[in-house]
Amino acid sequence: MGATAKIFSFPLSRQSPVGLLVLLALGIFPLVSGNILYVEILILAVLYAIFAMSWDILTGYTHEVNFGFAFFIGGAGYLSGVLNSLFFFPPLMAIPLAALTAGMIGLLIGYLTLRLKGPYFAMVTLAFAGILYKLAFILYKITGGEEGISGLKSLTAGPVTDFYLIWTVTVGVYFLLIFYSRSKHGIILKAIRADEDVAQSSGINTAYYKIEAFAISGFLAGIGGGLYAHAQMHIGPTMLSGTISVLVVLLAMIGGMGTIVGPLLGAIFLSALNEILRAVEAYRIVIYTGLLIVFIYLAPEGFVNLPFVKRNPRAKRFLLGKEEYHEPSGSEKHF
Amino acid sequence: MDILIIGMVRGALYSLIAVGFVLVFSVGGILNLAHGTFYMLGAYFTFIFYSLVFNSPGGVLLLSSVLLAAASVSALACLVYYLLLKRKIDSHIYTMVMTLALALFVSEVMSLLFGVSGTSVPSLVEGHLSISGIKIINQQLIILPIAALILPGLWMFLKKTRTGQSIDAVSQQRTGALLMGINVERATLITSGLSAGLAALAGALIAPVSSVVPEMWLFPLIKAFAIAILGGMGSLTGSIIASFVLGYAEILTSFLIDEQLTEMISLVVIVFVLIFKPSGIMGYKQG
Amino acid sequence: MSLLEVKSIFKSFGGLQALRDINFSIHQGERVGIIGPNGAGKTTLFNVLSGFYAPDSGSVLLDGHDIRGKKPYQVVNLGLTRTWQLVKPFLGMTVMEAMIVPSFCHRARAIGTSSSRQKEEIVEILTKIGLGNKLWEEVDNLNQSELRLLDISRTMITHPKILLLDEPFSGLSRKETGNISQMILELNRRGLTLVIIEHRLKELMKLIQKVMVMHFGEKIAEGTPTEMVNDPKVIQAYLGERKSELGLA
Numbered sequence: 001m002g003a004t005a006k007i008f009s010f011p012l013s014r015q016s017p018v019g020l021l022v023l024l025a026l027g028i029f030p031l032v033s034g035n036i037l038y039v040e041i042l043i044l045a046v047l048y049a050i051f052a053m054s055w056d057i058l059t060g061y062t063h064e065v066n067f068g069f070a071f072f073i074g075g076a077g078y079l080s081g082v083l084n085s086l087f088f089f090p091p092l093m094a095i096p097l098a099a100l101t102a103g104m105i106g107l108l109i110g111y112l113t114l115r116l117k118g119p120y121f122a123m124v125t126l127a128f129a130g131i132l133y134k135l136a137f138i139l140y141k142i143t144g145g146e147e148g149i150s151g152l153k154s155l156t157a158g159p160v161t162d163f164y165l166i167w168t169v170t171v172g173v174y175f176l177l178i179f180y181s182r183s184k185h186g187i188i189l190k191a192i193r194a195d196e197d198v199a200q201s202s203g204i205n206t207a208y209y210k211i212e213a214f215a216i217s218g219f220l221a222g223i224g225g226g227l228y229a230h231a232q233m234h235i236g237p238t239m240l241s242g243t244i245s246v247l248v249v250l251l252a253m254i255g256g257m258g259t260i261v262g263p264l265l266g267a268i269f270l271s272a273l274n275e276i277l278r279a280v281e282a283y284r285i286v287i288y289t290g291l292l293i294v295f296i297y298l299a300p301e302g303f304v305n306l307p308f309v310k311r312n313p314r315a316k317r318f319l320l321g322k323e324e325y326h327e328p329s330g331s332e333k334h335f
Numbered sequence: 336m337d338i339l340i341i342g343m344v345r346g347a348l349y350s351l352i353a354v355g356f357v358l359v360f361s362v363g364g365i366l367n368l369a370h371g372t373f374y375m376l377g378a379y380f381t382f383i384f385y386s387l388v389f390n391s392p393g394g395v396l397l398l399s400s401v402l403l404a405a406a407s408v409s410a411l412a413c414l415v416y417y418l419l420l421k422r423k424i425d426s427h428i429y430t431m432v433m434t435l436a437l438a439l440f441v442s443e444v445m446s447l448l449f450g451v452s453g454t455s456v457p458s459l460v461e462g463h464l465s466i467s468g469i470k471i472i473n474q475q476l477i478i479l480p481i482a483a484l485i486l487p488g489l490w491m492f493l494k495k496t497r498t499g500q501s502i503d504a505v506s507q508q509r510t511g512a513l514l515m516g517i518n519v520e521r522a523t524l525i526t527s528g529l530s531a532g533l534a535a536l537a538g539a540l541i542a543p544v545s546s547v548v549p550e551m552w553l554f555p556l557i558k559a560f561a562i563a564i565l566g567g568m569g570s571l572t573g574s575i576i577a578s579f580v581l582g583y584a585e586i587l588t589s590f591l592i593d594e595q596l597t598e599m600i601s602l603v604v605i606v607f608v609l610i611f612k613p614s615g616i617m618g619y620k621q622g
Numbered sequence: 623m624s625l626l627e628v629k630s631i632f633k634s635f636g637g638l639q640a641l642r643d644i645n646f647s648i649h650q651g652e653r654v655g656i657i658g659p660n661g662a663g664k665t666t667l668f669n670v671l672s673g674f675y676a677p678d679s680g681s682v683l684l685d686g687h688d689i690r691g692k693k694p695y696q697v698v699n700l701g702l703t704r705t706w707q708l709v710k711p712f713l714g715m716t717v718m719e720a721m722i723v724p725s726f727c728h729r730a731r732a733i734g735t736s737s738s739r740q741k742e743e744i745v746e747i748l749t750k751i752g753l754g755n756k757l758w759e760e761v762d763n764l765n766q767s768e769l770r771l772l773d774i775s776r777t778m779i780t781h782p783k784i785l786l787l788d789e790p791f792s793g794l795s796r797k798e799t800g801n802i803s804q805m806i807l808e809l810n811r812r813g814l815t816l817v818i819i820e821h822r823l824k825e826l827m828k829l830i831q832k833v834m835v836m837h838f839g840e841k842i843a844e845g846t847p848t849e850m851v852n853d854p855k856v857i858q859a860y861l862g863e864r865k866s867e868l869g870l871a
Contacts (some may be wrong), residue, residue: 065428112610118427119366120609123560127605134599184726191723194712203698203727203780246435253432286447289440300429325719
């Protein structure tokens with residue numbers, strides 16, 4: 001009874017102030033600025049936020065690094081594109097279908113890779129994405145090869161409405177993942193991350209939760225991928241490439257793994273940084289990737305996870321919010 | 336017949352790349368995702384030394400360029416280990432992501448400096464050989480004796496010299512070696528340099544006959560990993576054998592089935608071995 | 623019928639025979655100790671009983687259920703929980719969080735306590751065992767003995783029928799050992815069956831009714847503490863150990 005009440009009530013006081021602020025700011029921005037260009041940049045930023053957050057729920061909470069996230073992003077993007085261009089499914093049908101497929105495949109891959117740890121898990125995920133990438137070229141008749149599929153139906157009438165649709169999804173994904181990560185599922189994942197043996201000897205079916213996280217991660221990435229394809233009205237092999245996979249990893253890591261808020265911040269701020277660097281377009285990519293290295297060096301676990309934040313309760317509260325089992329809530333009886 | 340020789344050349348090339356990769360994994364416990372980058376820089380640095388620094392033709396200068404390239408990449412790898420990796424080498428995530436970020440960065444730098452279409456490096460040995468009526472490029476051929484010299488040399492280094500033996504000890508059992516007073520950090524440093532040097536040499540040697548482009552770091556890395564898991568992550572002989580297996584598999588696929596599928600092989604190998612037979616490889620290295 | 627029935631368990635690793643023809647049964651409510659020199663196979667036995675290793679042959683019957691081949695979490699849900707010799711804590715979580723984890727297992731859920739009552743129970747257990755002031759502390763900050771206490775507390779949330787304790791007193795002070803002994807004796811009074819591996823024989827012998835002695839993977843003796851202390855085979859195995867250390871007055 002208590003559990004259901006918690007799902008439907010909204011513990012505002014427990015949320016991360018920063019997370020809420022950023023989401024709100026994003027929502028207000030197009031109303032304040034008339035610049036369509038900025039809106040299009042924001043569209044990409046929130047899409048990357050979806051990618052980074054869905055990546056985090058698996059890797060941040062189990063510490064098994066998924067290096068092939070492009071598999072779900074591009075895979076669902078292509079699927080949605082094909083459903084749309086070949087079978088004339090409208091985007092609002094194609095995208096969920098593609099995402100569901102991605103989720104189910106995530107279930108399968110999660111199951112197949114259960115026994116793999118560390119570098120092996122990482123490389124197998126990379127390999128899966130690589131295979132899909134190569135297939136995109138080999139099956140060029142369906143996928144359009146190098147050029148991809150163009151002329152996909154757009155999401156809504158214009159960029160601003162597109163943005164608000166995607167923004168709503170991003171907000172939804174954010175809260176879904178926050179609740180998930182704070183629920184029994186998230187706590188169990190953290191336990192698995194800490195020590196799978198002890199989790200097992202606490203009676204937990206660790207395999208189930210790992211697979212579930214993989215599936216959810218894949219599903220949400222698929223939603224993002226589908227939205228991306230229709231926002232750009234085009235899907236090409238870049239969305240299956242290693243570059244996308246690595247970029248998502250970097251955005252989430254620099255933001256702060258295992259927090260959901262961290263990847264959100266990482267995606268938004270690094271996308272902004274990328275745009276600011278357009279001032280020096282010729283060197284932009286080089287400076288950007290160079291800065292990413294500096295950021296990882298300075299904050300190996302991400303900015304939200306900095307030791308400074310961990311030790312400073314106010315900073316921690318401001319960035320991460322209040323988690324149920326981290327502080328007394330005043331309802332425990334004391335002996 | 337040509338398949339036999341071409342396959343052998345490819346196997347030899349791969350073994351130069353893979354052996355270092357496996358060594359770093361068993362000694363440092365890390366998956367150095369910048370390994371392919373070292374291979375790439377071997378090619379690019381050769382070009383830089385030959386065309387920009389020396390700026391005059393000549394076989395000797397070319398050879399020196401190759402050697403300088405390998406040496407400088409080696410030094411670079413040591414620097415990377417010392418400055419960036421050593422501080423958090425126990426974290427798989429950190430080392431993998433950091434080396435990957437480096438790979439990306441270097442790739443972009445090369446793209447900026449030399450363009451997306453890459454550069455070209457002249458051959459050390461010109462011309463080609465005709466063996467039973469098939470043309471084989473000499474430049475590719477020399478990889479064979481070079482590998483044949485280096486690999487046993489490496490083996491001797493590891494088994495006979497003091498430094499080599501300490502590296503060998505660490506690769507078997509990190510904690511045990513630590514307890515024996517072996518300087519694990521130094522061993523890892525030397526191994527990083529050595530491994531990168533080999534990869535760079537491979538890159539320099541093959542550069543004249545293949546494309547030197549900013550993306551050339553990715554697939555050698557993937558192949559190195561495929562070879563490593565095929566041959567056993569800790570075994571040097573295993574990886575040499577696996578290099579040839581992969582080399583031949585690729586050549587055969589290319590000739591007999593479809594050239595497009597060659598790149599798929601290493602990917603499929605990784606997926607199949609790790610999913611269906613992880614125990615054979617997994618149990619080997621307990622980090 | 624016995625609660626735990628172990629028949630002809632064999633387990634080898636590569637060339638090493640870790641367990642050889644282990645047979646014993648434990649009845650509901652008993653307090654059994656397992657002793658033996660290092661390397662005797664005691665922890666390996668625990669790993670087999672708790673599902674972390676599958677035996678090469680033989681059977682393990684828990685309350686009539688054959689648990690051979692079952693995964694560790696399944697064994698826990700059937701009523702057998704174990705602690706760890708080398709403490710493995712849930713780093714990165716708070717003590718409360720760590721204790722909530724076992725409450726998610728089927729067995730604990732089946733009992734049907736509300737989540738707020740569960741939280742209370744956790745606080746009770748932690749306070750009794752001496753961790754009452756560390757509820758919100760990160761596990762990373764606990765010392766060795768606190769971690770051990772946490773490990774034991776964790777097992778109680780799974781409401782086991784039989785609890786396997788692997789060197790619970792290791793690294794603890796006299797007072798702490800006393801606390802734990804009291805706690806598990808009380809749980810035993812309420813019906814919990816205990817199997818304890820220990821090297822600190824003086825403390826162990828005060829707790830248990832029956833002792834099993836292992837050496838080189840075999841069970842070499844079984845009986846009451848007094849019998850064991852006088853058994854020449856046992857003394858032989860513990861060669862060098864003074865008689866007084868074997869728990870004699």
